[in-house]
Amino acid sequence: MVKLYLVAVLCACSIAASETFTVVVPGAPVIMPLGHTAHLPCWLTPAKDAEGLEVRWYRGDQFDSPMLFYRERKLVPGSQKGRASFGLRDAKSDGLRAGDVSLKLVNATLEDAGVYTCYVSSDQSYDKANVNLNVTAMGTSPLLSVMWKGDGSGNVSCESEGWYPKPTLQWSNQDQTLDAKGIVHRIDTSGLVSVHSWILLSTPSRVTCSVALSKEEERQGIMDLQMHPGELENVFFEAAEYTCVLFKYA
DSSP: OHHHHHHHHHHHHHHHHHHOOEEEOOSSOEEEETTSOEEEOOEEESOOOOTTSEEEEEETTOTTSOSEEEETTEEOTTOSTTTEEEOOSSTTOOGGGGTBOOEEESSOOGGGOEEEEEEEEOSSOEEEEEEEEEEEBOOOOOEEEEEEOTTSOEEEEEEEEEEBSOOEEEEEETTEEEOOSEEEEEEOTTSOEEEEEEEEEOSSEEEEEEEESSSSSEEEEEEEEOOOHHHHHHHHHHHHHHHHHHHHHO
16 A cells, blocks of 8 residues: 555656746847737747647736637637737747747737736646837938028938837937937827937038937938028029120130
8 A cells, every 4th residue: 555655646746747847938028110920939948738738828917818818729719819829939930739839919019019928827837927029110211401590500400200119319420429409209199209309500511310219220311511502692693793704705
C-alpha cells in the first residue's frame, strides 16, 4: 500500500510539472502605424501545444469581456470583436501547436493604443503577461510660407498635420539649429495632432523645418529666402531702364 501511494504521488507531481508554463511577451512596446495590422507576440515557455489550453486577450479589467477567447479547442463565438484573431510570433512559427498564442489586430486605430493582457490557463496552472501597443501616424510634409516685413526680413511659418502622438518640430539653417519663436500643437476631432511654428529670418537664407516622431519617422520642408519682393522690383526696374538706354544708343 505504501509503495502504491508513493507511485501515485510521484505520478501526480509529474503531471503537475508537465502542465507548468510561463507566458512570455516582448520587453519593449509594439509600435504600429495607424491603419496597419498589429501583431502582439505572446508565447509559452517551455514550448508546448496550446490547442488544449484556455487563452484570453483582454484590456484593463475586462477579463470577462475579452477581445479574443479560446477554449476547448475553439474560439468562443462572439469573442473576437471583429478585428482580433490569433496571429504568429514570426514567419517560422507553428502557431498554437508550438505554444504561440499571439494576437493579430487588423486596421489599428488610435483607440487601440494601450496595454493588452495575454492570459493562458490549464487545469493545473495559469500565467499572464502584458503587451504595450503604441499606434503612430506620420503626418503631412511641412508646408512653409513667408510674410515679408518692411526691413527686408521674412517671417517664415511651418505647418504640418495628421501626426500621432505629438511630434517635435525643429528649425535649422544648414547644420545649425535655430530657435523657434513658438511651437503650437492642436488636436483635431479624430485625435490626430497638427503642429505650427514660425521664425524670423533675414535674406539670403536657406531654412529647414523638420517634424518628427523619431529619427526614423521624420518629414522635412525647405525654403530658400533670396530677396525681398520689393528689392526684386527695384532690380527689375533698373535692369529694364539700363536695357532701354543700351537700345537707345545702339
